[in-house]
Amino acid sequence: KAGVTQTPRYLIKTRGQQVTLSCSPISGHRSVSWYQQTPGQGLQFLFEYFSETQRNKGNFPGRFSGRQFSNSRSEMNVSTLELGDSALYLCASSSGGVSEQFFGPGTRLTVL
Amino acid sequence: AQSVTQLGSHVSVSEGALVLLRCNYSSSVPPYLFWYVQYPNQGLQLLLKYTSAATLVKGINGFEAEFKKSETSFHLTKPSAHMSDAAEYFCAVSDSDSGYALNFGKGTSLLVTP
Numbered sequence: 563k564a565g566v567t568q569t570p571r572y573l574i575k576t577r578g579q580q581v582t583l584s585c586s587p588i589s590g591h592r593s594v595s596w597y598q599q600t601p602g603q604g605l606q607f608l609f610e611y612f613s614e615t616q617r618n619k620g621n622f623p624g625r626f627s628g629r630q631f632s633n634s635r636s637e638m639n640v641s642t643l644e645l646g647d648s649a650l651y652l653c654a655s656s657s658g659g660v661s662e663q664f665f666g667p668g669t670r671l672t673v674l
Numbered sequence: 675a676q677s678v679t680q681l682g683s684h685v686s687v688s689e690g691a692l693v694l695l696r697c698n699y700s701s702s703v704p705p706y707l708f709w710y711v712q713y714p715n716q717g718l719q720l721l722l723k724y725t726s727a728a729t730l731v732k733g734i735n736g737f738e739a740e741f742k743k744s745e746t747s748f749h750l751t752k753p754s755a756h757m758s759d760a761a762e763y764f765c766a767v768s769d770s771d772s773g774y775a776l777n778f779g780k781g782t783s784l785l786v787t788p
Contacts, residue, residue, distance in 0.1 A: 566717070595775065605764065605778035618773035652717055660706050660725055660774050665717035 564589065566655050566666035574672045580641040583669045587634050587655030593617075594636040595663060596628060599650040608651075611636050612658055640671075648673045676701040676767050680779035688787050693737075693752040695782050697765030700746060707748040708766040708776065709739055718764065724748060735759070760786045 567586045575581050587594050595618075596608040607620040611630035628638040634655075640647055650670050654663035681696040699705055706725050710718040722733025729741040739750045748765060762783050766776040 597776070597778075604780045605766075605776075607775040607777070610773065610775060618775050620775065654718075654776075660768065662720055662723065663776065665710075665719070667715075667717045 566653055566664050568651075568653050568666040568669050570669060571667065572670050572672075574674065575643050576674050577643055577645060579643050580639060581643060581671060582637050582639045583651055583653075583671070585636045585638075585653030585655075585666060587636070587653075588664055591655040591657055591664075592634055593656045593658040594630055594634065595654045595656070596636070596638050597652045597654065598622075599652060599668070600646075600648070605652075608638065643673045645673050647671065676705065676769055676772055676777050678765050678767050678777060678779035680763075680765050680782050682782055683780065684783045684785065686785040686787060687755045689757055690754050693750070693755045693759065693784065695750040695763050695765075695784065697739075697748045697750065697779060698746050699748060699765070699767045701767055701769050701771075703769045703771050706768045706774070707739075707741060708768070709733065709737070709748075709750050710764045710766060710778075712762045712764065712781075714761075721750070721763075755784075755786045757786050757788070760784055 593612045595610040610618040614630045625641045630636045650668045652668045653666045656663045679698045708723045709721040722731045724741045732738045765779040768774045
């Protein structure tokens with residue numbers, strides 16, 4: 563079974579721009595969660611999508627948004643980028659609930 | 675609200691020595707607990723998880739952890755460290771109150787010396 567894939571792996575943007583990151587979950591998984599990893603704040607939960615609906619949301623500003631498509635692929639969007647948005651963004655897929663979350667390799671976003 | 679505390683941001687052990695990484699949690703409802711490992715420039719890999727079955731949980735690569743409710747702990751151990759164990763380790767908690775989102779500790783960087 564193919565693992566979770568994330569594209570692109572690396573991204574450089576400037577302040578004020580917007581960015582879209584993509585995540586393809588493991589085949590059959592309907593839940594996709596997004597996490598932000600920074601040296602200062604560690605790993606923080608952004609949101610979870612299940613069957614195209616946002617089911618859970620962390621404590622991030624509205625500039626962070628996401629969506630999920632009918633094939634379970636998910637995208638997250640960050641608008642009006644700030645320097646503090648520089649981070650590794652990790653996507654995880656699962657069957658939902660307490661089942662194991664499988665993580666992708668992440669997208670490293672650098673905001674200049 | 676739930677939270678996780680990992681004691682020691684850096685732990686150094688000799689090859690062949692016992693590995694002990696500490697994790698304490700707080701949760702107002704029965705928790706589910708996880709240990710993940712992250713190698714440089716990679717995502718997270720699940721080592722083991724506690725989901726209210728056996729309190730002693732065995733994971734991959736010889737790691738195990740014991741759930742101790744009275745101490746609110748879920749420490750990770752391995753009897754004999756290998757050089758390949760050098761990585762960042764994260765303890766995480768989830769529960770029904772959080773919608774099963776993973777709440778991670780700050781991580782412990784494990785260094786294994788020859």
